Amino acid sequence: MTDSSTQAALGRRLMARLDEAARHSQPGPGVTRLFCSDEHRAVLELIADWMRQAGLSPELDASGNLVGRNARAARGERTLILGSHQDTVTEGGKYDGMLGVALPLQALQALKEAGTELLYGVEVVAFGDEEGTRFQSTLIGSRALAGTFDPASLEARDAEGVTLGEALEAFGGNPQAIPQVARRPESVFGFVEVHIEQGPVLEQRDQAVGIVTALTGIERHRLSLRGKAGHAGTTPMAGRRDALVGAAEMVVEADRALNATPDLVGVVGKLDVRPNAVNVIPAEVNFTLELRSPSADVREKGRREILEACQRIARTRGLELSSEPTYGAEAVACAEWLIEALEGACRACDEPTQRLFSGAGHDGLAMHDLTDIGMLFVRCKEGLSHHPDEAISEEDAGRATRVLMRFLSDLGSAPETRDRD
Known part of the structure; x- marks a missing residue:
């Protein structure tokens, strides 16, 4: 052969x-x-x-x-x-x-x-x-x-x-x-x-x-965003504490920061919404943030910028935000x-x-x-x-x-x- x-x-x-x-x-x-x-x-x-x-x-x-x-x-x-x-x-x-x-x-x-x-x-x-x-x-x-x-x-x-x-x-x-x-x-x-x-x-x-x-080095975080549920038809738009709207704004902000930072990539890959009902204002969203870069300094800078932006969004919308690292490897x-x-x-x-x-x-x-x-x-x-x-x-x-x-x-x-x- x-x-x-x-x-x-x-x-x-x-x-x-x-x-x-x-x-x-x-x-x-x-x-x-x-x-x-x-x-x-x-x-x-x-x-x-x-x-x-x-x-x-x-x-x-x-x-x-x-x-x-x-x-x-x-x-x-x-x-x-x-x-x-x-x-x-x-x-x-x-x-x-x-x-x-x-x-x-x-x-x-x-x-x-x-x-x-x-x-x-x-x-x-x-x-x-x-x-x-x-x-x-x-x-x-x-x-x-x-x-x-x-x-x-x-x-x-x-x-x-x-x-x-x-x-x-x-x-x-x-x-x-x-x-x-x-x-x-x-x-x-x-x-x-x-x-x-x-x-x-x-x-x-x-x-x-x-x-x-x-x-590459990798790190992952879990973010929990809490607002307040309410009837989607009777609660006025002004003053709503909609956790999903806040999370969506955070995802866009993360994407902006990632695109603006050389040698850094990342993703918000998973979102869980509660109560996840068609006619209820979302009260809670848990989502993941993953960052990858060969440089630890680049990841740290990107992480700090994204998490600080998320906290600003949470304060503006009357939401409570917590985050915790779930994984890291250099x-x-x-x-x-x-x-x-x-x-x-x-x-x-x-x-x-x-x-x-x-x-x-x-x-x-x-x-x-x-x-x-x-x-x-x-x-x-x-x-x-x-x-x-x-x-x-x-x-x-x-x-x-x-x-x-x-x-x-x-x-x-x-x-x-x-x-x-």
Whole structure:
């Protein structure tokens, strides 16, 4: 079989696997698969089978991650961790997260079938929760591996009032044993994630893959705005304390500040209105504010400007406003040696070596606390993500798999311990 036919076969098989995983979704457009849900449970059965085909032994850990280990990792040899998250946003796409689970498993299976033995430990992790869609508490699984999991997260509740701890226990995890999930830094020599770019750069440059240099910093806040309910037909417009009107003005002000600040992006992504009735003045609105920038100073300036504007709006409209941070992660750099190793694999596969910055957060934000991180981006159509129309091509799937196979085989043995920045 020629290299081109092998690459085509890899692409077809990977796309078929991703299609199969996408069927484990709540009804509706796109893919909706939440942490500790029935869909999560079902997709792990599929992933566990992929792990076995790749020569790995699967195991559900205490934090809800599915971890597949090769024999060397199981014996405690120094290990490279690969993987990404299985969960999605509501009505998301097939590839965000799941590509980084399916592709390394396929690469490992292809190397195994070719008789290539890797002289180091390998783990592939299907992280349980990265998006935070269900509990608004992200990076649960990767923080567990990194040893930075906050037990207070177990008290977070979903829309039905179920706590994260309760959901995890019902799923088969063990909230009390999460501290034991943490890896010893000396046992791991790196973490590498494959992910769709979620942006337009690779498509604009007509390149299948790119090498990430750093991951953006992210912070999230929950704002609660309280006014006063009343009959929508009998209460005069003047003097109304309409929480939704105030929230709408705040959303517009946030958008203005974000557009006026270089290197800062953000979104008000979720609003909950009470009592949410057609003929009642809204008494309460809870909404989220997310800010992203590689610069902590830029985020701080933007946050201060937006929150001060929201307080002015609340005072003007006679509303009560409170805010609290719900999540924060600083920008982190990818390790230069992993960047160079991925570049070498790209060159060996006749792929351009494009370096680019990630404007999205990933499990690497947490894994950086444990070990060196690296990341390979794959081109996605129109840079679209978190959307049912999210798409990659079969050809790019095959090309990215070949690059990762070359990267894994070229490592030889576990690199010596490196001093981290």
